[in-house]
Amino acid sequence: MTLLSVNVNKIAVLRNSRGGLEPDVVRAARTCLYAGAHGITVHPRPDQRHIRPDDVLALAALADESGVELNIEGNPFAPPRDGYPGFIALCDAARPAQATLVPDGDGQITSDHGFDFARDGERLAPLIAELKALGCRVSLFVDAGCEGLETAARIGADRIEIYTGPFADAAARGDASAELAHCVRTAREAQALGLGVNAGHDLSQGNLEEFLEAVPEVLEVSIGHALIGEALYAGLQRTVQAYLAILDDATAAANRR
Known part of the structure; x- marks a missing residue:
């Protein structure tokens, strides 16, 4: 079964946007869990714009x-700064x-690309080891159709999370077949390497079923923007x-297949 983690x-x-304590993030998360969600996702950023x-x-x-x-998402390369201890330190606490490691910069409104393993693979390896020593399962954010998944497996990742933004955009235009094919290929390549597969970004009630029907054995979807x-x-x-x-239903x- 695919699990739902609510961001x-x-x-x-x-x-x-208003200051103060309302709406209460913990109360909202508790409501999601009461409704049956399987987990909670957050993506704290160094500028503390939200979480x-x-x-x-x-x-x-x-x-x-x-x-x-x-599930804590974030850029492991972002340095600590006032009020933000750094990703590894936050996971330690x-x-x-x-x-879930994501290569997002401070200026990005939202995550919009996965790791380049040729560039980042060796830098990621010691950070993955640190996180696993803390007892964390480690997932790496990847583009559908990316190269270098064998590197993700070699440096110790447990899972990948497929960036589904391009699929969602294509589904909104009415033809997601090409983007789905990239997602399917990436999922199968990852699974053949022993990596679990998660997915997230712009998944919604309007496109989730289509995605899950096509992409095999997705372990977890992380959904926030559309759901809220x-x-x-x-x-x-x-x-x-x-x-x-x-x-x-999926x-x-x-x-039945």
Whole structure:
């Protein structure tokens, strides 16, 4: 079964836009878990534009209390700065079940590309080892159709997360076949190397089923922006449950094949 990890960054964006404590990130995460979500994802950035280190620690406590996985995403190369201890140090404090490494710069509005393993592979290797020594499963953010997955396996990664933004854009235009083919090839190559496959970015109720029908054995999807946007209309609990129904249908369809 594909698991749903809800990214609660957007809750923090709304809170930070006004200051104060509302809406409460932990309460929102708890609501998602109550609705049946399997885990929580956060992507703290050094500029603290949304999720802050104190949020990460509070959500780590919630994950431990609830018996679910916390997934912390971030750029392991970004240096510490005032208020942000650095990605490895934050994982050391929070001890997430999964650390997803993403090559995003400070100026990016959102993550929009995966690692270049020819350039970054050897730099990643000691950081992956540090995270695994902390007990974290390590996933690397990759472009669909990328080269160098054998390097990801060699340097110790446990999983990849396929960047699904181009697929979502193509699905919105009405023809995602070419992008899906890239995703399928990448997933199969990763699995042949012993890597698990996650996926995330711009997945929504409108495209998730199509993605899961095509891409084999996806272990986890991380969804935040679309889910929170949809929840503004339908409510958070109902929206999470709608995603879980899609995942259940996809699992049932896979079992019938």
